[in-house]
Structure formats: structure tokens, C-alpha cells
Amino acid sequence: MISRRRLLAASAGATLASPAIFGLNAVAQIRRGDELVVGIWGGAQERITRQHIVRPLEEKYGVKINYVLGGTPERRARAYQERGRPSFDLIYLNIFESRQAVRDGVTQAPAIDRVPNAKNLYESAKLGGYGVAFNPVTVVYDKRKGEVTSWKDLWKPEWKGRIAWPSYPGAQGTAALLMVAKLFGGSERAIDPGFAKIRELKPFAAIQGSQDQLYTMFDQGVADISIEFGSFTRSYAESRNPNIAIANPVEGQVIATNVACPTVGTKNQALVEAFIDLHLSEACQMQYARDIYYSPTVSGLNIPADLAPKLVLGADVNKLVDFDWDHVIAQQAAWTSRFNREIAG
Amino acid sequence: MALAVPATLWLLVAFAAPMAIVLLLAVQESPDPFAPISLMPSLAQFAAILGDSYYIETIASTILLGLGVTLAAATLGYPLALWLARLPAQWRPYAFAIVLIPLLTNVVVRSLGIVLLLAPDGLVNGLLSPLGLGRPQGWLFTHFAVGLALTQVFLPFMVLALYDSLVQADKRLDEAAASLGASRIRRFFAVTLPLSLPGLRAGLTIVFLLASTAYVSATILGGKKVWVAGMIVWQEALTNLNAPTAAAMAVIMLVWGIAFAVLAERVVRVLTPWLQKAGAKPFAFELPPELARRLVALGDAAGGIVARVLLGLAIFLLIFPLTLVVVQSFNDVPQASVAGFRAFTFKWYAAAFDASTYLRDARNSLELALISMLIALTLALPAAFALVRAEFPGKGAVAAFWMLPLALPHVAIAVGMLRLLQWFIAIPPFWGLVMVHVVVILPFCISMLRTSVLQLDRSLEEAASSLGATRGLVFVTTILPNLAPGLAVAGILAFLISFGEVTVTSFLTTARMQTLPVRIYAEASFSLEPTVHAISALTIVGTVALLAIVNRFVKLDRVWAR
Secondary structure (H helix, E strand, C coil): CCCCHHHHHHHHHHHHHHHHHHCCCHCCCCCCCEEEEECEEEECCHHHHHHHHHHHHHHHHCCCEEEEECCCCHHHHHHHCCCCCCCCCCCEEEEEHHHHHHHCCEEEEHHHCCCCCHHHHHHHHHCCCCCEECCCEEEEEECCCCEEEEEEHHHHHHHHEEEEEECCCCCHHHHHHHHHHHHCCCCCCEEEHHHHHHCCCCCCCEEEEHHHHHHHHHHHHHCCEEEEEEHHHHHHHHCCCCEECCCCCCCEEEEEEEEEEEECCCCHHHHHHHHHHCCCHHHHHHHHHHHHEECCCCCCCCCCCCCHHHHHCCCHHHCCCCCCCCHHHHHHHCCCHHHHHHHCC | HHHHHHHHHHHHHHHHHHHHHHHHCCCCCCCCCCCCCCCCCCCCHHHHHCCHHHHHHHHHHHHHHHHHHHHHHHHHHHHHHHHHHHCCCHHHHHHHHHHHHHHCCCCCCCCCCHHHHCCCCCCHHHHHHHCCCCCCCCCCHHHHHHHHHHHHHHHHHHHHHHHHHHHHCCCCHHHHHCCCCCHHHHHHHHHHHHHHHHHHHHHHHHHHHHHHHHHHHHHHEEECCCCHHHHHHHHHHHHHHHHHHHHHHHHHHHHHHHHHHHHHHHHHHHHHHHHHCCCCCCCCCCHHHHHHHHHHHHHHHHHHHHHHHHHHHHHHHHHHHHHHHHHHEEEEECCCCCCCCCCCHHHHHHHHHHHHHHHHHHHHHHHHHHHHHHHHHHHHHHHHHHHCCCCCCCCHHHHHHHHHHHHHHHHHHHHHHHCCHHCCCCCCCCHHHHHHHHHHHHHHHHHHHHHHHHCCCCHHHHHHHHCCCCCCHHHHHHHHHHHHHHHHHHHHHHHHHHCCCCHHHHCCEEECEECCCHHHHHHCCCCCHHHHHHHHHHHHHHHHHHHHHHHHHHCCHHHCCC
């Protein structure tokens, strides 16, 4: 049992820390000894968030923050299974998973007024939760073999048989399919032109299922061009393969976002919001940008001149190509089966 | 009959529920994740799968791939197991390391090793190009690539299963055949092979079931061009949140898994009349004498060379990824996927020793694997005796039930467990994981120990009893020492499978209980760093050291060499 005095002191502290929660019931206060469960990716993202979010929160409030590491499919499957009685307080999902999860009553829509840093979020980062990083998808290619200024360059003869097409479903494969449909007279509601034009590109050198797999293909000379996250590919090009270029096509790059999604039914509402607030802080956003070239989802940061060209900032954010993800996710099963048969088969 | 109770009870508690849920999900009509479970069975999912040529082709190619891998593992496994069994005892632990190292290396890393081997400028293409068989794309993203990777991954299981049988075989039979003038090739086919059939049955069953349900290597080596049934289960269950279709596919996989196990069982039973009850008809087939003579002559001429080549291939296949592991663990590159060597660094080892993360997870994994192994062996030993020596109604059904967790793809077990999460979370996290890990490794233990019990020399026990030993004393002084190799092999296997299990565990880890492979898998889902290689290298060094120490103090050769 927590003594009344301690509870009062803690809630006073919490109230001072974030005036926005004033007026919420006691359950929504941060108390010493609270435990938060966060489902997040491993690797660099784990390191950065531990440094900028977990440590400060644990020191400040005397709470314990536990990570469950993994990819989004496992987290999402668990959160759906536990809808309303979650073991996770916060899960990180991608752009289309997050919007669907809100619609399905698994995660909460963002409450911008309760998270101070959220008021600086770009509009496109306020859907399906709190966008914490933009990670756009674009064409990446070996510049010794040709030049890419448009998505349509994929159909040029120099790339024939040298394309590693991204597998569907997945952020890259989804972006590629939707973009092709859009370029050739279709849309997310008229996907046939997309499939038809992608079929024209066959035979593929490979179908790539992850960025690590793609970079191995580039290293080994299996393929010369693909569609991938610009951020990782830039790290790869700078450190391992200077021949690889990241295109900035005239039609724009396709939006992809990492989204922080508080679960419906979390017992630690205030702590979850404090966590997200720190994720949107300048220090954390800058570390993401510097270490892994993820673009910030909040405006008004001071980006150094050497870093700015490598990110998507300001007006460019509004140029990112967006789609009706609700519709896209509803079609996923049908498109998956088409992709397996028509493209990968 | 009582001997069969512990294993059955454990599986009823920990496995029957997820299994029942998978069966129930498979007969749902609606794929909606929030639809209430209907108790009116519908065959809609099965109709959809079996009425779709794409699914049928995937199922057929998965089964063929499984059979191919099983055959390759047997072909490469025999020379290696024979070599191990005939090695002087003091070298055996180090030779064992060759078999165990692949099992200790993370499956993602192993698959990356095979990628390197099959790349356009890789070794395989280099060897085949002069023969006009080179391919500009290399051999990646083909069924051959997936088959090779699966063979690499599952070969150790076959070797361990055969090793136990070969070590137990009576050496005097081979000597007798030699003294009667049988050449080496004839001795192999007339003496060694038949005597090792029970081990071969265990090996074939295990490898086929694992190879036909695997999906991680297939995903990496197939480049999403090669589809196996396990990938479809994963995709439907997780990406599309369509548990019913996934469950139906899992049930179909379960059916062919059981069919294969039963078939292997029947065939071996017919071929080993001396192990069956008195009155079993000996199995014999005669080749025309002229053909037989020529075959033997050919075998004698080429057998030795072929066996050496196969042995070399097997060792190379097992060890090759290791070199990659060691090189990458010192390589200063941002991602673990294969590239040239850039700069020497110790930073991945520094990261691996970062006490707050990997070490704690590694300790969890070690404790989990050790306890799960001990429990599984304790349950499996009486079960093996029940299968071999007891007669009770429904024995066949019980034996099949014990094998179910091996035939059901792990991802399907995970789907079943997901539905039970609410109850599962109430169990202390560690013991919850132990429950599930024992389920996963129990079939291996039963399968391996059954072979060992089958080959026990009953006359030794009778001799001990006639000299006045009680049943307990006979067990401790006669049975256990003779079972030692089998127990050791089953224990090692069980430990390693538990230590490396990701598929089910990744759904059940809670914030306070995470295992090392789940962490590695989590990193891989974002971007794999060479820390994985450093950890694998450390694990390998640790294992070899452990084997050496055990060998020094326990004098394995006393126990093992007979």
C-alpha cells in the first residue's frame, strides 16, 4: 500500500510536471513504483529511447519501464488478442497498422492537448497515434548503372532483370504497389494498373523481404535497384557501398511513419503520455535524425546544415505521398494473395 | 501403463489447450479476429485452401522440399555419424563440437552464411561455372538454396539420432561379418545400416517434420520467391490477422507430418524383425546375383571415396557459417548482413557484454533451457520405456499424441497460445515459458530415448536380476549407464532447441522475462548488427570449453565407449 502522504507528494509532483493532466482521475497520475510495458523495436531505436526517455523518467518519477522487443506483427497480434485488457501500455506500430488499430478499438487516438510536445507534430503524424519518426520510402539504385529522377525510371531498359522488388505486405512493398498504381492511372481504390505495370517488370532479380536482405543483394551484385527506406539505405551507402544512391523522385517519396500507440485500457495513462512527450522532445528526435536518418515528426527543430539534406523537413513533409490507409489495410489479404500469385510467383 | 502417465499429463495441461484452439479456429467460417468463436464447425477454410491451386502447389513443394532435405540429411549424416562413433574417445567432444556449433549459431546468421555460399561470386557458382552450370544470379532464391539452408540447419539432428544407434550397435556383429569375408561396403549395407534403422527412423521423422514446417531460412534464402507452407501460416496469422486460414493450413501440415511419422514407423518395423516380438516375419529381398555382384564390386571400388567426399561435404556445410560468424564479429560494419571486411573492431563484443541487456537475457535462456531439458528428460524416459516395453490399449494413439507438438508448426502453437494469453499471463512468466518449452522439446526426447531403450541389451538386466539385484538397483547400475549416450544426446538436443526457440517464445515473452534469441530476433526485425555474431562466437567458444571440461573430469569415454 502506498501511504497517503507519498501519494499526495507524487501526484503533486506529477501535476507540476504536466499541468495538462490536472483534472484527470487518480488512476491517471504517475505514482512511484508504477511499471510501464512498452513494445518497441530492438537495435538503435531501443538504445536511443532508453537513453532519452527511459532513464530520465525512471530517475524523475521512481517508476520502472520495461521493454518487450520485437517486430510489429507479434506486438500487433498480441494487442488484438488482449483488446481492452492489455499487457502492453504502449506499442509502436507502422502507419497503416496504427490507424487500423485505432479503428478496431485496440489503441487510442492521440490526445494532442495532453502531450505538450505533440502540438508541434505535423498533421500527418497525428493519425493513428503519435508519429515519432518519418521514414519515407523511395527508389534506391546503383548510380553506376543509371540515373533515377522519377518512379517511372524503373521501366527503363537498363534495369530490366536487375530489380529487387519489395515483398508485399510490408511498408516498402505497400508503398511501391500504391505508388505504381497512382502513376499509371489507378489509385488505392483501383489497384489493377499497379499489378499490371509491376508484372511488366518481370523477371525480377529477386523479391526482397527486408532492408538487410536488400543490402546483401547489392553487396553480392544480385540486383541494382529496389524500393526501400531512404534512411537505412543512406546509412548503408555511407558506410558500406558508396555506389548506392537514394532517389528523390519528382512524384515524391511515399510516407511511412513509426507511430507510438497507447493501448485502450492502459492503467498508466499519464506515464504513457509522459513517455511519448519525451519521444517527441528535441533531444530524442535529433538523436534519431543523427544516428539513423529518421526524419523528425515535430516542426521547429534546429537541424544542422550538414544533416538537413539527408532528411525530409518542413514543406517536404507535406509533399510526402499519402494514401487512404484504412482502405489499404482492408484490402491487404486480397492484395497479398494477388501479389504472391502475380508478382512473386 | 503408469509409465505413460507423466508425459501425457504434461501435454494435456500445456499443449492440449492450444492444440484444441488451433483445431477450433480451423473450422471457423469468419476470418474476423473479433468474431466470437462459433461452435458450429465449418469446412470453409479447408475448402478455400484445397480449392486453390496456389495453395496446393505450395503444399506440394513444401512436402517435396521436406523430403529432399530429409534425404540429403540422411546421405550426409551417415558418414558423419559413423566417423563420430568410431573416433577415439578423447577426440570425440571436439568432433561433437562440429555438430553442435551450427545448432548454437543463430538461425539468421546461419542462413546469411548460406547466402554468401550461393551468391553470384560465391563458392558454389565458382565451382559450377567452369562446368557451364553457373548462373548470373548465383543460386540464391531457388528451392535449391532453401533446401541447402534447411539441410545445414537440420543435419545435426540426423547425425545425433544416428550416432546414438551406431554407438549402441554391437561391434562384434561387424567383426563377425568381416571375419566371414564381407567387404566394407557389404558390411555397411548388411550390418551397420540395418542395426541403425531405429536411429534412422528418429532422424528421418524429426528432420522431415522440422524441415516441412520451417519458415525462417525459407524466408531468407527464398527471397520471397520460394514459398513454403510455414510462411503462409505466419503471413495469414500475423500480417493478415486471419487466424482461421492459418490454423487450417497448420492442421493440413499436421496431417502430413503424422502421416510421414507413421509411415517411417511402419517401414522400419518391417525392416527390423529382430527388434519385434518373436514370430515377426524377417524381411528379405534378393537382387539378381549378377547385379548384386556388380553393385558390390562398384561399391567396394568407389564406396570409400564417396564416403570421404560426403563426410567432407557434411563437415564443410556445418562449419562454413562459423567462419562467417567469426569474421563478422570483428568487422566494423553497421549491419550484420554480409559484406567485405572493413576494419577490425572489438565493439560488438563490448555490446554483447553490455550487462544490462544481453547477459541477463542469456541467463534467462540458459536457466530456461536447462530446467526445460531436465523436466523433458524426466518425462521422456518413462514414456520411452512405455513405448518399447509396455502393452496397453491405445498405445498407438498415445504415441501419436506425444509427437503432435513436433508435427504442428511452432507458429500455430503460438497462435493457439495467443488465444490463451489471458490465462497464461497469470502464470509466473518463467514457469509459463518452461511449460511451453517442455512441450516443444518433449517429442525430440521421447523419439531419441525410444531408440536407446529399444537397443538396450535385456540379457544384462536379466543377469543383474538373477544375481539378486532389485529393480531399482538394476535401473541404476545396468539400465542408466547403458542409456547414458542416448540421454546425453537427447539432453543436448533438448537444451539447444529450447535455447534457440524463437517462434513461440516471442509471443509469450513478457517485459520481465525475455530470452536471448528473442532479443536477437527483435534486433533483426529492425536491422541486424554484428553483435549477433559476437554472441554466437562467444556461445561457440563457451560450448567447446564446456565439452572439454566435461571430458576432462567426467571421463566421458568410460561411460560412452563400450
